[in-house]
Amino acid sequence: xxxxxxxxxxxxxxxxxxxxxxxxxxxxxxxxxxxxxxxxxxxxxxxxxxxxxxxxxxxxxxxxxxxxxxxxxxxxxxxxxxxxxxxxxxxxxxxxxxxxxxxxxxxxxxxxxxxxxxxxxxxxxxxxxxxxxxxxxxxxxxxxxxxxxxxxxxxxxxxxxxxxxxxxxxxxxxxxxxxxxxxxxxxxxxxxxxxxxxxxxxxxxxxxxxxxxxxxxxxxxxxxxxxxxxxxxxxxxxxxxxxxxxxxxxxxxxxxxxxxxxxxxxxxxxxxxxxxxxxxxxxxxxxxxxxx
Amino acid sequence: xxxxxxxxxxxxxxxxxxxxxxxxxxxxxxxxxxxxxxxxxxxxxxxxxxxxxxxxxxxxxxxxxxxxxxxxxxxxxxxxxxxxxxxxxxxxxxxxxxxxxxxxxxxxxxxxxxxxxxxxxxxxxxxxxxxxxxxxxxxxxxxxxxxxxxxxxxxxxxxxxxxxxxxxxxxxxxxxxxxxxxxxxxxxxxxxxxxxxxxxxxxxxxxxxxxxxxxxxxxxxxxxxxxxxxxxxxxxxxxxxxxxxxxxxxxxxxxxxxxxxxxxxxxxxxxxxxxxxxxxxxxxxxxxxxxxxxxxxxxxxxxxxxxxxxxxxxxxxxxxxxxxxxxxxxxxxxxxxxxxxxxxxxxxxxxxxxxxxxxxxxxxxxxxxxxxxxxxx
Numbered sequence: 001x002x003x004x005x006x007x008x009x010x011x012x013x014x015x016x017x018x019x020x021x022x023x024x025x026x027x028x029x030x031x032x033x034x035x036x037x038x039x040x041x042x043x044x045x046x047x048x049x050x051x052x053x054x055x056x057x058x059x060x061x062x063x064x065x066x067x068x069x070x071x072x073x074x075x076x077x078x079x080x081x082x083x084x085x086x087x088x089x090x091x092x093x094x095x096x097x098x099x100x101x102x103x104x105x106x107x108x109x110x111x112x113x114x115x116x117x118x119x120x121x122x123x124x125x126x127x128x129x130x131x132x133x134x135x136x137x138x139x140x141x142x143x144x145x146x147x148x149x150x151x152x153x154x155x156x157x158x159x160x161x162x163x164x165x166x167x168x169x170x171x172x173x174x175x176x177x178x179x180x181x182x183x184x185x186x187x188x189x190x191x192x193x194x195x196x197x198x199x200x201x202x203x204x205x206x207x208x209x210x211x212x213x214x215x216x217x218x219x220x221x222x223x224x225x226x227x228x229x230x231x232x233x234x235x236x237x238x239x240x241x242x243x244x245x246x247x248x249x250x251x252x253x254x255x256x257x258x259x260x261x262x263x264x265x266x267x268x269x270x271x272x273x274x275x276x277x278x279x280x281x282x283x284x285x286x287x288x289x290x291x292x
Numbered sequence: 293x294x295x296x297x298x299x300x301x302x303x304x305x306x307x308x309x310x311x312x313x314x315x316x317x318x319x320x321x322x323x324x325x326x327x328x329x330x331x332x333x334x335x336x337x338x339x340x341x342x343x344x345x346x347x348x349x350x351x352x353x354x355x356x357x358x359x360x361x362x363x364x365x366x367x368x369x370x371x372x373x374x375x376x377x378x379x380x381x382x383x384x385x386x387x388x389x390x391x392x393x394x395x396x397x398x399x400x401x402x403x404x405x406x407x408x409x410x411x412x413x414x415x416x417x418x419x420x421x422x423x424x425x426x427x428x429x430x431x432x433x434x435x436x437x438x439x440x441x442x443x444x445x446x447x448x449x450x451x452x453x454x455x456x457x458x459x460x461x462x463x464x465x466x467x468x469x470x471x472x473x474x475x476x477x478x479x480x481x482x483x484x485x486x487x488x489x490x491x492x493x494x495x496x497x498x499x500x501x502x503x504x505x506x507x508x509x510x511x512x513x514x515x516x517x518x519x520x521x522x523x524x525x526x527x528x529x530x531x532x533x534x535x536x537x538x539x540x541x542x543x544x545x546x547x548x549x550x551x552x553x554x555x556x557x558x559x560x561x562x563x564x565x566x567x568x569x570x571x572x573x574x575x576x577x578x579x580x581x582x583x584x585x586x587x588x589x590x591x592x593x594x595x596x597x598x599x600x601x602x603x604x605x606x607x608x609x610x611x612x613x614x615x616x617x618x619x620x621x622x623x624x625x626x627x628x629x630x631x632x633x634x635x636x637x638x639x640x641x642x643x644x645x646x647x648x649x650x651x652x653x654x655x656x657x658x659x660x661x662x663x664x665x666x667x668x669x
Contacts, residue, residue, distance in 0.1 A: 032367020101506035110435040139605040235554035246535035246550025246572040287544030
């Protein structure tokens with residue numbers, strides 16, 4: 001078992017002929033994900049890594065019945081790509097694109113909710129269910145199947161923790177990157193709920209960072225609804241206030257809201273074992289699972 | 293992206309919000325001239341963005357042009373929170389009957405824009421939020437339809453305004469929300485928004501910041517950018533695809549990925565060191581990017597050692613290692629460098645780095661310990 005993507009995933013790639021889109025489609029196909037179609041306006045008739053390209057989502061959906069879409073379209077055009085996916089009935093849309101203005105994301109977020117679809121990202125590495133489907137830009141080979149569900153706002157920091165888990169003999173059910181922007185489609189709470197309901201997931205690792213209060217909201221949810229053990233890590237303990245740390249959403253406000261210390265405190269109060277460094281995560285997971 | 297207060301006032305005026313911008317003056321002579329032109333009581337103030345400027349003595353009331361000149365002499369050249377005052381604003385004095393707060397921001401937990409209003413004007417909103425949150429009234433902006441006029445009126449009534457004052461208030465609320473949305477702001481704030489003795493609304497002080505990601509829609513904003521030297525370096529870095537933030541420590545950090553870069557700073561601290569910067573070199577970590585990162589980090593004379601932390605994902609470790617070696621050849625780095633290389637083809641990468649005389653280790657903890665020791669040596 002796993003969450004959101006698996007061997008039944010039929011993936012469509014939006015922006016498949018672009019530099020990022022074509023490169024990562026190759027990697028995704030190589031991993032064994034079932035990629036059924038790609039879309040680039042004017043790209044019809046081409047193939048990328050053996051995947052047929054269509055001009056419109058409408059056409060691609062009619063001919064290939066995808067159930068997940070991944071977007072590698074530049075920031076200026078990415079909101080339109082999300083609308084196109086949702087309007088064509090794709091239930092799960094993953095947006096890798098970084099740099100989409102907040103003013104564009106506010107209506108996108110509301111629209112996706114209204115249509116009952118799910119958006120992952122933007123500004124995220126995607127999602128992987130080891131051995132079944134890789135839908136993103138993460139290095140597939142560091143992941144192995146196992147009992148740990150992982151959710152993170154970051155990219156390379158996620159790989160770091162996944163690698164540490166794998167080295168320690170702890171595989172993953174699914175690893176989800178929710179993204180580093182101020183407005184993201186899927187929150188910690190959404191993913192925690194999915195992991196809680198996934199029988200194969202025995203423990204959950206959540207990796208947060210400074211900015212916003214999604215970690216605090218997650219802590220409340222963990223207290224109320226999560227019965228499985230949770231291990232956490234928060235990046236940015238040394239970040240100064242008022243400065244954006246790379247991610248558009250990673251900023252401690254002038255008023256001092258969104259610090260790592262506050263988030264760690266909230267998670268600890270919810271019974272989460274909070275690691276002081278990424279390499280400490282596997283040990284805490286093992287302790288929670290009573291592994292030797 | 294931040295802009296000056298007087299520029300914010302200009303934008304507000306463009307949207308039809310009444311302001312009291314004043315005149316910019318850079319010398320005592322200009323201050324005196326501006327005060328003489330205003331022909332009455334003026335306020336001379338430093339256009340700095342930090343709160344607490346009143347306490348610093350950077351806002352002075354002057355009853356004559358001569359008094360204004362002396363106020364200008366005192367404020368020009370003043371140091372406020374590390375920023376030297378190079379210009380002042382000379383604004384006509386106004387008779388304040390009541391002060392309000394009005395702001396538009398993103399309400400992150402709800403993923404919606406929100407208008408905040410309070411009858412506690414002139415005080416930082418964060419302080420009001422902490423001490424008396426019930427005094428802040430809010431209205432969410434509909435993501436498809438914008439702010440409705442009824443919401444703006446309701447805010448006015450909730451602040452206790454008399455019926456004949458609500459119309460003028462609601463008009464300003466709607467205009468500020470429109471400005472926020474059309475100009476891709478991340479903050480649009482009027483504090484205080486005042487009602488004068490004569491019953492007129494006036495935006496006395498305002499702050500506007502913009503979404504960096506939306507600047508492609510507003511190329512004209514570049515010339516408004518309010519920058520000190522540090523921010524100029526950060527901007528230069530961003531133009532080469534590098535996220536850089538200067539900090540006060542002595543250990544330079546070069547990392548791929550924002551989350552990992554923050555975790556690397558934390559690791560340095562955990563091992564007893566102080567990071568000199570945040571730096572995300574971007575996805576590829578090519579020789580060009582690494583060379584640029586070296587020059588950014590070594591421009592800081594405090595830096596005593598550099599930690600490079602790369603987790604090779606899609607980018608292979610051996611390619612990154614060649615990049616680092618090449619960049620070192622191009623930029624003469626004199627301080628010790630510790631490299632942590634892990635992930636794809638990491639062993640090959642570490643071997644390449646060893647050949648080039650670099651410490652290359654496999655874990656972040658080991659690297660952090662080594663770089664802290666190197667900086668202390």
